[in-house]
Amino acid sequence: MTTFCCMKCGVELTTDLVELPHVPEVSGRDGDRDKATRLAPSTVPQGRYAIDPEPWGAPFTPPTDESRPHHPRQLLMPPELTDWTPAGPRDTVVVHFQDVPALSLLGDGGPHWGCCGPLGTGGRNMACGCGALVATLAADCMGPYELHLDPVRVWAFDTEGTVG
Numbered sequence: 001m002t003t004f005c006c007m008k009c010g011v012e013l014t015t016d017l018v019e020l021p022h023v024p025e026v027s028g029r030d031g032d033r034d035k036a037t038r039l040a041p042s043t044v045p046q047g048r049y050a051i052d053p054e055p056w057g058a059p060f061t062p063p064t065d066e067s068r069p070h071h072p073r074q075l076l077m078p079p080e081l082t083d084w085t086p087a088g089p090r091d092t093v094v095v096h097f098q099d100v101p102a103l104s105l106l107g108d109g110g111p112h113w114g115c116c117g118p119l120g121t122g123g124r125n126m127a128c129g130c131g132a133l134v135a136t137l138a139a140d141c142m143g144p145y146e147l148h149l150d151p152v153r154v155w156a157f158d159t160e161g162t163v164g
Helices: none
Strands: 002-006 050-054 092-095 134-140 146-149 152-156
Touching: none
Parallel strands: none
Antiparallel strands: 002 152, 050 092, 092 146, 134 146
16 A cells, blocks of 8 residues: 655645556546546546556647657647647656545636646646645546646655655
């Protein structure tokens, strides 16, 4: 079991979590969406976490002539970033939103928000109680529903006694 803590103040940000071997695929079927909110189910089930080895989120690199593979968990991009590629941190920790009760969502609009919530394209948008921005939530109805903890701003604690 592992909990993730704020690098700045040390507070535990998550409940005890069990690691998954990889980030699960995102369901693209409309029938999987919540009927009331239209949100896709969380990519990672509650009580679990996965390490995303690929660059995720802001900043983004502009399009090039080089073809790039489609990422199955690609974010819905604001118009000015269409076709841009994530160049954010590798090894983000993907968790279920309900497993981080200590975090608060910042912002409530602008180009990095869709009709139902944050796109996840504006960079870190979730803060610890100490004010440190430690995570990015992507939770608009048109994209994946994921919460990524920044690997530079959190640290893992093995609840069985070893620090990671």
